Amino acid sequence: MKCKMCGNDVHDGDKFCKHCGQSVSNDTTGKYHRCENCGALMDPEDVYCLNCGERRDLVQKKNTISSYRKTEEQPVPSHKSAPENKGTGKYIALGVFGIAALILLFVGWNYYSYHSKLDQADRLFNGGEYALAQDAYQQLADKDAKPEVLRKLKESKAYSQAQSNYDNALNSIQKGQYQQALELLAAIPEEAKEIKTLANEEIGKMETAVLEFAKSSIEDMDYSSAEKVLTAYAAQDPNNEEIKKAKEDLSAAKNKSQTAASGKENTNQALSSSQTDQSRKTAEQKAAASQARGVQDAAYSQAYLNGLIGLNTTVTSAKANLRSAPDINASVITYVSRGAEVYIYDIVPDGTERIWCRAVVTSIVTGNTYDAWISSRNLDYSL
Numbered sequence: 001m002k003c004k005m006c007g008n009d010v011h012d013g014d015k016f017c018k019h020c021g022q023s024v025s026n027d028t029t030g031k032y033h034r035c036e037n038c039g040a041l042m043d044p045e046d047v048y049c050l051n052c053g054e055r056r057d058l059v060q061k062k063n064t065i066s067s068y069r070k071t072e073e074q075p076v077p078s079h080k081s082a083p084e085n086k087g088t089g090k091y092i093a094l095g096v097f098g099i100a101a102l103i104l105l106f107v108g109w110n111y112y113s114y115h116s117k118l119d120q121a122d123r124l125f126n127g128g129e130y131a132l133a134q135d136a137y138q139q140l141a142d143k144d145a146k147p148e149v150l151r152k153l154k155e156s157k158a159y160s161q162a163q164s165n166y167d168n169a170l171n172s173i174q175k176g177q178y179q180q181a182l183e184l185l186a187a188i189p190e191e192a193k194e195i196k197t198l199a200n201e202e203i204g205k206m207e208t209a210v211l212e213f214a215k216s217s218i219e220d221m222d223y224s225s226a227e228k229v230l231t232a233y234a235a236q237d238p239n240n241e242e243i244k245k246a247k248e249d250l251s252a253a254k255n256k257s258q259t260a261a262s263g264k265e266n267t268n269q270a271l272s273s274s275q276t277d278q279s280r281k282t283a284e285q286k287a288a289a290s291q292a293r294g295v296q297d298a299a300y301s302q303a304y305l306n307g308l309i310g311l312n313t314t315v316t317s318a319k320a321n322l323r324s325a326p327d328i329n330a331s332v333i334t335y336v337s338r339g340a341e342v343y344i345y346d347i348v349p350d351g352t353e354r355i356w357c358r359a360v361v362t363s364i365v366t367g368n369t370y371d372a373w374i375s376s377r378n379l380d381y382s383l
Contacts, residue, residue: 114144121152130160153190162192166199173202176353178210179225182232193370207243214246216354218253219328220375221319221335226250308347308355313379314362315340320378322370326356333372339364341380 003017010017017023022040035042040051048055121136125284137153140146165184172181185199210233217226230247237243315338323330328349346358355376362369 013300051339067353074078114140116380118149121156125152125156130156130162131165131372134160158189158191159195160193162188162199166202167193169199173206173209176209176213178206178213179229179232181206182210182229185230185234186236194370200236203233207237207240211242211246212352214250216328216352216375217377218250219321220317220345220354220377221321222317222375222377223250223254224317225377308344308357311344313342313344314338314379315342315374320374322361322372322374323356324372326350326358326373330373335369336363336370342374348373 002018006017006020006022008017008019015023034040035052035054037054038049038052040049042049091333094336117136117140121133121140124136126132134153134156137156140149141153165188169181169184172178172184180321182203185203186197188196190196210229213298214226214230217223217229218225226246227250230243230250234240234243234247250314273310315336318338320337320340321335322333324333327350341359341362342357343362344357348356348358350356356373357376358372359367359377360371361373361374
């Protein structure tokens with residue numbers, strides 16, 4: 001068996017351990033116990049250990065205090081707090097990552113949205129939708145005034161205004177308002193290259209129409225209109241020989257008119273008082289018939305809708321020729337001066353912006369009344 005003191009082998013029959021001298025006992029009843037200080041066996045009634053001399057209850061008390069202190073002073077193992085710190089760090093990392101992702105998403109979306117709108121504005125511009133392109137560029141410039149966008153905004157404004165001028169000029173040409181058309185085309189800036197090219201082509205096409213307008217205006221003694229349209233065209237094409245010649249004809253006609261102004265009206269075709277009254281009544285009846293015709297006849301409809309037939313008006317040009325028929329080559333009965341009273345009861349469009357008006361005309365100078373044809377260009381109401 002083993003010595004309960006030192007743990008060495010003890011032969012059977014030995015009462016003491018040869019190694020430590022400890023008494024050997026085979027008692028297994030448990031009446032002995034070991035000293036908690038040195039481990040030697042003690043009798044239950046022993047107060048002090050025979051081996052180390054330590055008091056038994058004091059040893060137990062010391063062990064209890066020591067055990068308490070060890071428990072109290074024992075540091076918290078670092079591995080216990082690790083899981084909590086590790087979880088918190090994970091959440092923080094996830095939060096930072098989420099915020100960064102949102103920022104990147106926001107920036108990316110703004111970039112995509114901005115350039116998508118820029119591409120759309122470019123497509124509008126390239127498609128000739130200059131006004132819409134201008135609005136689109138303006139919205140982008142308000143959001144982020146980049147140099148590229150500001151440049152395109154300026155260009156779109158020039159093209160938008162140029163397109164508006166060009167469209168209005170074409171409309172004026174259709175109405176025979178050549179002076180206004182020329183002014184609109186001339187105002188188109190050089191920056192709008194494509195539209196400026198179209199404008200110059202249109203000015204070239206207008207030469208014949210302008211010359212015809214000037215000629216007919218001169219014949220109608222409407223020298224102001226002739227002079228304005230010729231001057232406007234000459235500003236765009238100063239070396240045009242046809243325009244120069246038309247201006248010379250205008251000057252000659254004005255000089256001739258000034259010479260004739262010193263003379264008197266030709267009263268041979270003037271109506272008597274009774275003829276004047278009868279002519280006025282007849283004119284009113286014819287005006288009513290012309291208005292009814294205007295409802296059915298397309299040639300009269302525009303004049304009818306604008307109230308030209310049955311209109312009381314006055315001569316606004318310096319002089320106005322009264323003709324025997326609705327034709328520029330018809331004989332001139334006489335002329336009347338500005339302010340002559342005119343009552344229109346019939347009309348004949350001649351295919352231009354001019355309309356021949358059959359009217360009862362009373363001279364403001366002599367008081368004479370005539371029943372004749374007069375050009376609408378000489379009146380303050382003109383189609």
